Amino acid sequence: MSLDALPAVFRLDQALAAGVSTRTLGRLRATGEVDQLGRGIYVKLGAVDPALAPLAGAAARQPRATLCLASALARHGLSDDIPASHDIALPRNVRPPAGFAHVTWHRFTPETFDIGRVALAVGGVDAAVYSPERTIVDVFRLSHLEGEDVAIEALKRWLRQPGNHPSALLTVAAHFPATIHRLRRTLEILV
Structure with a gap:
C-alpha cells in the first residue's frame, strides 16, 4: 500500500493493484506528491524530467508514442526553442490517449512510423524518440x-x-520521396 512500490510513471490500474486507492491518489495529488498526466496516468513529482513526463505518460497508455518534431529537435540540441506543447507521434491507425494537456498529437503513416525510432526509457516506461x-x-x-x-x-x-554525414540524412530521407529533393537541394547549398 505504498507509493514506493510503483514506478515513477504509473497507470491507475497499477496503483490499485499495489493497494493505492483512488482516495489515496486524490490525497497525493492534493499534497503535490503525484500529478496526473492524462486520464488514468500519474507521475511521482520530481522523479521524471518534466520535459519527458508527457511522453512517458503517453507511452504508459500507448507504447508506440514517440517524441517528434520540435520536441525532438529540442531533445537533440538542434533548436533553442522550448515548444509550447509536447509533440508526440502515433501511427495513423492508433487512437491517442485521452486527457493529456499540453500535448500535440501527430499521426504518421504506419509504413514509415518506425524509421529512425529510437528507444528511450523514461520513468520506468519504454518510450521512444525519433533520431x-x-x-x-x-x-x-x-x-x-x-x-x-x-x-x-x-x-x-x-x-x-x-x-x-549528409549520407546518413539522405538514407532516412529516401523513405520520404516528396521531401528528399528539397532536402538534397538545401544540403547542396549548406555544404
Missing part, C-alpha cells in the same frame, strides 16, 4: 507546421555536430 536524422526529415516534410527556417536551422546545427 536526429528522422527529426530533420520530418521537420522538412512538415515545414508548413514547423516553418522552413526551423528546418534549415536544425539542419545547420546537425551538420556542425561531429560525426554527422
Whole structure:
C-alpha cells in the first residue's frame, strides 16, 4: 500500500493493484506528491524530467508514442526553442490517449512510423524518440507546421555536430520521396 512500490510513471490500474486507492491518489495529488498526466496516468513529482513526463505518460497508455518534431529537435540540441506543447507521434491507425494537456498529437503513416525510432526509457516506461536524422526529415516534410527556417536551422546545427554525414540524412530521407529533393537541394547549398 505504498507509493514506493510503483514506478515513477504509473497507470491507475497499477496503483490499485499495489493497494493505492483512488482516495489515496486524490490525497497525493492534493499534497503535490503525484500529478496526473492524462486520464488514468500519474507521475511521482520530481522523479521524471518534466520535459519527458508527457511522453512517458503517453507511452504508459500507448507504447508506440514517440517524441517528434520540435520536441525532438529540442531533445537533440538542434533548436533553442522550448515548444509550447509536447509533440508526440502515433501511427495513423492508433487512437491517442485521452486527457493529456499540453500535448500535440501527430499521426504518421504506419509504413514509415518506425524509421529512425529510437528507444528511450523514461520513468520506468519504454518510450521512444525519433533520431536526429528522422527529426530533420520530418521537420522538412512538415515545414508548413514547423516553418522552413526551423528546418534549415536544425539542419545547420546537425551538420556542425561531429560525426554527422549528409549520407546518413539522405538514407532516412529516401523513405520520404516528396521531401528528399528539397532536402538534397538545401544540403547542396549548406555544404
